[in-house]
Amino acid sequence: MFQYDKYLRLEMFPHIWCAGCGCGIVMKSLIRAIDRLAIKNDDICMVSGIGCSSRLTGYVDVNTLHTTHGRPVAFATGVKMAKPSLHVIVITGDGDALAIGGNHFIHAARRNMDLTVLLFNNGIYGMTGGQLAPTTPTGKVASTARQGSIDPPFDACKLAVAAGATYVARGTSYHTQQLDRLIEGAIKHKGFALVEILENCNTYYGRPNKIGLLDLLQWEKNNTLNVKAAERMTPEQLEGKILTGLLHQSDRPEYVASYESLMARVQARAGAAD
Amino acid sequence: MFQYDKYLRLEMFPHIWCAGCGCGIVMKSLIRAIDRLAIKNDDICMVSGIGCSSRLTGYVDVNTLHTTHGRPVAFATGVKMAKPSLHVIVITGDGDALAIGGNHFIHAARRNMDLTVLLFNNGIYGMTGGQLAPTTPTGKVASTARQGSIDPPFDACKLAVAAGATYVARGTSYHTQQLDRLIEGAIKHKGFALVEILENCNTYYGRPNKIGLLDLLQWEKNNTLNVKAAERMTPEQLEGKILTGLLHQSDRPEYVASYESLMARVQARAGAAD
Amino acid sequence: MAKARTREEVLEIARDATKSYVSAAVTIEINDAWCKGCAICVEFCPKDVLRMTPLDKVEVVAIEACTKCLRCEQLCPDFAVVVHGEPGKSAS
Amino acid sequence: MAKARTREEVLEIARDATKSYVSAAVTIEINDAWCKGCAICVEFCPKDVLRMTPLDKVEVVAIEACTKCLRCEQLCPDFAVVVHGEPGKSAS
Amino acid sequence: MSVQTKTPVIKLLQGNEACAEAALVAGCRFFAGYPISPSSEIAEHLSVRMPQAGGRFIQMEDEIAAMGAIIGAAVTGAKVMTATSGPGYSLKQENIGYAAMAEIPCVIINVMRGGPSTGLPTMPAQADVMQARWGTHGDHPAVALTPASVRETYDETIRAFNIAERYRVPVTVLIDEIIAHMRERVVIPDLEEIALWERPRPHVPPDQYRAYEETPSGVPPMADFGSGYRYHVTGLYHDQRGLPNDTPEVVDALQRRLMRKIETAIPEIAKYEEVNLAIKEARIGIVAYGASARSAKAAIRMARHQGIGVGMLRPITLWPFPEAEVAALAHRMRHLIVVEMNLGQIALVVERIAKGACPVHRVNRVTGEPIPPEQILEQIEKLAKS
């Protein structure tokens, strides 16, 4: 039996998320991943922005920083640079990370800053009532796109790779065991690690689009494919499928390490001059 | 003999750019491209941010909007949406477009907004005195990186492609004739078109890095390769070379057109109901 | 917003609201105070061990079929299902 | 910042400062008022038609060699070189 | 579907809805926004109505972009609007300053919620009123309107466009969450009754046009981009042609003209309501705006039942502030009370204007709740006794 309590601020329960919301499912996965890595609560800092998903930081008993909308990656950069011993995990929504926060996201990826970014992609702005997100599929309904969105969505993973991220993965709130492993890998990875998590928002994505809560999870189950499995498939079989799993991993200098070696260099030089 | 005067605000001359600055070279290329397309001055709107390159809008006799640092793409989005008949050309520096303005850049690309973005990439912040840009090559000196930058640079073209741009090209201030054609193609393209232009900044990139003004142009000449030519080359021959030319072109619905068909749909429906 | 509570108060409420279903191989606990009635656990239990009540809570109706696969526990967004026992080891 | 001028004033200054070098095939104009002495035109003229003066301005020293390739004109950032004549058609 | 209403129609409208509909009536045909409680209904409503009305709606990537987009649209000739709340209003400040400097007509709706920071995302406050005056760097003209009812939200939104256009200035409508979210009976005015002001446009041919000309009103005519008048728009100091210029005379002239054009327009921009000020024996004066003025009205009514005469001056145009009127009030009254859902912002302004002519008291509430009339009544009673 898995013990979540150790990682929870029970005083905040029950949480504010709607019935069936994927945020709770993902939070559990995150906790299991941390537990497996046996990282102490004290050594973790979770930083979130504003949104339903970003409320997660209120529930976990680690060092938690609930920041402003779109800015958690910038705040997290400060945390990590100032105290590299902390495992810094960013909790962010698709609107938070990719709409208002898109710039911080790509720049942290460029720097290969040692952050674990968990991007809760529910395809919508949950907190504010179901407005269009930069991930809402074209044609889907949102409260600011009642006739169906004309906006094309971002592929967050592709963007992260192009920006320079060195660990890029995608999971879903349905595939909890896979998600455990992807998050675990992301935390272990030294450098900018993204796990994009497709998660179900019943209230503001499902309902306006006439998709039931359970169907949202079924959709995740039926429309995704593990990238490993996909390797052995034909284009026809892959048609319309979203790939999950570890999509990209590479090796580049991590930013804090680069800074620290600069510091060492500079100080050695100064020492020599003294 | 080519007549630039028709496109210039001569009352602003001589311009403020340093001796040998690439901005002037690129401005001429842009003017020639417009001239070849025979677009009327009145039908062009150029929108720039803040930076040396962004001062360009003061010199051209079209509708010009010199905005705030990093925001020209956002302003241009408003111009284009409100008056689609205008050819909207964004003049932006590497700092302007990719540092503070990175988010607007990727979102306009995502929407495939019909803008021509000319990104003046001099690898540095010119206007403010040579600070690190998100394009400064790692190891190069800047006034906020005197021991050499530890930051990895963006590849603007790769980022644009990942974000959804449908015309992505790279030119240099040295290869003026190629640049003419790339800009011409970008203006003609319906959708988000990027031309990244490697340009020489003597004062704040060259001087601190001990590269002479003329050597900067020689560098452009010697270290770039047309993508067409590159196709026939071996990896060894390509080593260390930067590809120029039209790097990516694709076909997706353009945003204003999508909006207008939504408008037509909605109005038809309303008409039917009346 | 719900009234601010202490950890102890919340634990007590949760304990009071938790129903335990016990078999030789497995114990399943359902915390009615936190369960929001989403029915995810019911839907995705491969063995139809669970069922929604008319009051939109969950009850265990076939504990002997439980394989301890933990789908219900892992998918419950509200930390309202707990399955005790070695995962994967079926009771039968 | 330089004093605000009208288009006419600027044109007049430019005209006054412009030197014309004429051959049968080509006319090269150099506007000393705008030229900032960067030497780009001199460096990249494939025919060594141009030269820097001690005062860091440009003079034409071999107009007959000019192929009207327009490199100088296109690369001058300051609109200070103008080459008249059909490009590419050599004077010789 | 058209945006026209022929005969007065009665509706139950939400404040945010009224704002959105009024924008269309005022001629707004471009909206760019970014969702934020409690303003989102404005964007949601316009996302449906704009395409119907032949206008353009776009949800941008953030508030800064939304502000930039409306400025871009405005230079093409469109009447433009954005809507937000505190955090977004803070983000927009840089570009609001740009609009002030470049004299771009635009309307910004700020539905005020509890601050600072994320604060109380869905609860009312009136604590952005000083920010509406001083939020962006540098001296700049500021116009802000504060409706106190749904109908007034409708009217003030239209007036915001009128002022923005006629004076080429960004205008903020400060709606508190109470007014924005309440539904109220509204008699939709007849379209013909509504005066619409347009921005001054050039009457000279393009070659004589100077985009930032020094005119008697202080407002230079503004040509639409793409209409044949080509000019330069910049946030740098610029000469009358719009071209960058930092010589002291040019800078001084522009900075002062920007302020002067609004100062001299005060007679046309000013708007306030007087409540019970006709009552001669009133010795207590209230200054209140927005929903707080409704609480104050209730308190005045209650006070009247007790025989205490209380008058109120309710600024509807909050900036420029009705200085002369409040000064007169301070001289006439024995006490002034400023009622606000903040810790006393406009109270500071009233204090300055009162110049010690009478004491300035405060009734404030910062709990995320509207001010109960009783709280005001209590203060009135205390002062009446003293």
Add this chain to the structure above:
Amino acid sequence: MSVQTKTPVIKLLQGNEACAEAALVAGCRFFAGYPISPSSEIAEHLSVRMPQAGGRFIQMEDEIAAMGAIIGAAVTGAKVMTATSGPGYSLKQENIGYAAMAEIPCVIINVMRGGPSTGLPTMPAQADVMQARWGTHGDHPAVALTPASVRETYDETIRAFNIAERYRVPVTVLIDEIIAHMRERVVIPDLEEIALWERPRPHVPPDQYRAYEETPSGVPPMADFGSGYRYHVTGLYHDQRGLPNDTPEVVDALQRRLMRKIETAIPEIAKYEEVNLAIKEARIGIVAYGASARSAKAAIRMARHQGIGVGMLRPITLWPFPEAEVAALAHRMRHLIVVEMNLGQIALVVERIAKGACPVHRVNRVTGEPIPPEQILEQIEKLAKS
């Protein structure tokens, strides 16, 4: 190389340099910035000095990110700073409000240039002083310091850290471009002479720690992230544990405590210089700050040559404003003159405080030039004659 200086050293330092060096002396070990004239030398200097001093320097993608990064660093226990100018200061406002709400110690340098908007990027102004008070949405505490010399820039930067840390509040140092860019003889103070204040840290074990406890001073002890005290930091209203809470009592208590902790600290935060106020016969009082106060000093010297006695009160802590001192001055003087490189911002505050006790005159300049002493002298002469 260390940041220590053993014996007083004399240097010719630029204002921006002095600011950067002082930050190191104050214990600043984290700087995040984004270049902007005329503040960039601060970042440039620290990009070299931070790694030498064992601190961290990072150039972020924009000003918003820089502000976010310093807040993030601050919660780990570091003393932090960012530096910017008008446009960047506008952009930082949302996160400055966050720091105020979440009580994060941090120092923001705003080197003031001409606004509004891009304005005059390299020329001096003092037009962000009201923004420093009201720039972010919602009621919030504000502390701002205004040095008038290079040495004072050094001292005030250190004091900014001291105040930020002791009171857990963002502190802005408003340096005008003149002071920031001038070089001046500076006697570097002996390190031992410099008092450094640290943020209050918890003395209780983690399980008893309440991060936002109501303490007598109003300042709750702050634990470093990663030190074993786990807690929640949020920009939402929160209870004493730091957990989100929007009940009226909790909201009211937090909002008022945030203001109260600064109000009660005024005796420790206040700082001003009195010039010639000892002179009994002075009947004209000047209020001026930053470089304008230097112009005023020159004018006072000139006036003295003419036998006109003029005194000056120079706020060094601009916010909270020295209200009692200015009130006393207004009662003592026949005239007050407020001298500013803006169109009269602090003049409004002085007017409010003067309560009509004496007329408040203004000397302003908004041309991008420092105020010539003659301009002030003229006003003095006029008033002396009247």
Add this chain to the structure above:
Amino acid sequence: MSYRTEIRLSGEGGQGIVLAGVILAEAAAIYDGKNATQTQVYGPESRGGASKAEVIISDEEIDYPKAIAVDVLLALTQAAADKYGQDLKSSGILIVDSSKVPSPPAGANKVYRLPILETAKELGRAMVANIVSLGAIVALSGVVSREAIEQAILARVPKGTEALNRRALEAGFDLAKG
């Protein structure tokens, strides 16, 4: 303050409490020609949970738009009754669902325990509980006319559901008869 009538409707998310408030206010404002305001509670966190709407109706201008002394209070759940059950005038009317609100707030003189939810279910759609409630409220309090409430309902409900809603309203009227 007898010229103003204050109605507070409460229940839980999904019961259509806010819509009922809007309809009631529209009945007063549009069809009865009175002044009316409607307000509700917004919470970032009202994802489910208790829900409240207030309607003020008056012949005169309505200044303060929130309820101070409630004339009619509806509570469809115990949680709502507990949270929003205060402020009822001594002369006020309290209406609670008989199955879901075992202990109505104290202090009311006129308490009606009506099987609102059950009635709605019997009509075939639990969703119409709000309309049933409106019927009961109007019949018991006369805050708006029957014609007004009927018109307001028909103007708001989706096409095709008119008959159902009319039945629900009638059922509410009937409940009030006792």
Add this chain to the structure above:
Amino acid sequence: MSYRTEIRLSGEGGQGIVLAGVILAEAAAIYDGKNATQTQVYGPESRGGASKAEVIISDEEIDYPKAIAVDVLLALTQAAADKYGQDLKSSGILIVDSSKVPSPPAGANKVYRLPILETAKELGRAMVANIVSLGAIVALSGVVSREAIEQAILARVPKGTEALNRRALEAGFDLAKG
């Protein structure tokens, strides 16, 4: 204002005008023990073009840090002379480069036309014109001591160029002798 001495140095970008100002101010502040301030013009557009630095030296506190009545004015180009040639006291000293400034600003009583740039070139590096200028200024005006200016220069110039700069300073002193 005789207790304060105002020096204005002007020329064009690249001539080291600002550095000369800094050195002069350091000579006064660090080596002569006086108060000194140094200011300069910043322009986003001063990419080349005229350049100016001002130094105020005083035994007392320096209030206003910009020049009002200039005691010593140096102009190395005509453009600089035209732009910054005002404000010289009647008793002030005007020093111009004899080759580059054909028409020095009017109104000065003491005008020195010195071949500063030529001298620098003769020393082998045009770059040291600023140091030559400092020599001339100090010799003609005594605003700082010779020891101070020498120390200040040596503390500032790159290692390896000390001898050259010392020669440049001497050459400046010599120019002043006439």
